Amino acid sequence: xxxxxxxxxxxxxxxxxxxxxxxxxxxxGKRSERLDRNGAHSGTGTVEGAVFALLGLLVAxxxxxxxxRFDARRQLIVEEANDIGTAYLRIDLLAAxxxxxxxxLFRKYLDTRLAAYQQPTIEGAYTKLAEVAALQDDIWAxxxxxxxxxxxxxxxxxxxxxxxxxxxxxxxxxxxxxxxxPPIVFAMLCGVGLLCALLAGYSLEPGTRRKWSxxxxxxxxxxxxxxxxxxxxxxxxxFIRVDAFDQVLKDLxxxxxx
Numbered sequence: 001x002x003x004x005x006x007x008x009x010x011x012x013x014x015x016x017x018x019x020x021x022x023x024x025x026x027x028x029g030k031r032s033e034r035l036d037r038n039g040a041h042s043g044t045g046t047v048e049g050a051v052f053a054l055l056g057l058l059v060a061x062x063x064x065x066x067x068x069r070f071d072a073r074r075q076l077i078v079e080e081a082n083d084i085g086t087a088y089l090r091i092d093l094l095a096a097x098x099x100x101x102x103x104x105l106f107r108k109y110l111d112t113r114l115a116a117y118q119q120p121t122i123e124g125a126y127t128k129l130a131e132v133a134a135l136q137d138d139i140w141a142x143x144x145x146x147x148x149x150x151x152x153x154x155x156x157x158x159x160x161x162x163x164x165x166x167x168x169x170x171x172x173x174x175x176x177x178x179x180x181x182p183p184i185v186f187a188m189l190c191g192v193g194l195l196c197a198l199l200a201g202y203s204l205e206p207g208t209r210r211k212w213s214x215x216x217x218x219x220x221x222x223x224x225x226x227x228x229x230x231x232x233x234x235x236x237x238x239f240i241r242v243d244a245f246d247q248v249l250k251d252l253x254x255x256x257x258x
Contacts, residue, residue: 004238011227014058016192018197025201032202048199055192059225062181066232073176073235074245080169081248084110087162088256093155098146103256105142109135110253111172114246129174136167173198180233186226193222242254 088106091099112135116128143163147156197219231238 007230007234007238010230011188011223014193014226015219015223017190017194018222019215021197022192022201022215022219025198026204027201028206029202030199042139045203048196048203051192051199052196055189055196056234058185058192059188059222059229060186062229063225065146065181066229069176069179070235070240070242071230073173074242076169076173077242077245078248080113080173081252083162083166083169084113084249085252087159088252090155090162092187093153093159094146095149096141098142098149101147102142105135105139107256109139109189109252110256111234111247114249114253117246118258129170132170136170139163140167177236185229189226189229193226196222 084106088103091102091106094102109132112128112131114133116125119125119128140163143155143159147153147159200218201215228240231240235242
């Protein structure tokens, strides 16, 4: 099951589960009212307020973290484009005969980097990342040989550090894709949401007419919030994506052909 299917299944399950929890809570409330008409709902407001406050805290924590990581991943794409562009320009410091093969490797390297994040599966992405690592070795070997042949030259001082930065950003971006809250955080978020629905249903006045629209809105708002959080956590696999920022790498690649 893909990430999108898993997310939709989880969100629909949470929505249905909250509706069932609201109904169960309402029935428990009516039963308590029959057994103890005066004290059935005594003290429930305090507990309900505390649990809803905890839900708000969890939503704020997970939503804020997901938004921060989403922005950081977009920024890393721009940073990688800058690092590759800088290193590519500094190839001009090499001797004329050493430039064409290194530029050809750079074009292949950037094509592979773009392909790595366009793979439909995690396994395909890791295969492309292995190709990237091999190309890094080839680029480094050619650059070192070119700098040695051009000595004395500033290329060793300017080109090699630029290549280091270009290679390091790959590890940074790969690590950024794996930075997510522990699964227990999402489990707790869903569990507290169900508990809130149960308490809300219990607190409904047993003698009043049910308004299902209120129950549906509560369940829908919380379920959609969880969906947005999960989608931002995996911006290459869902509906909220960072693909638009890949355009800076594509523009850089187009400039290498000129």
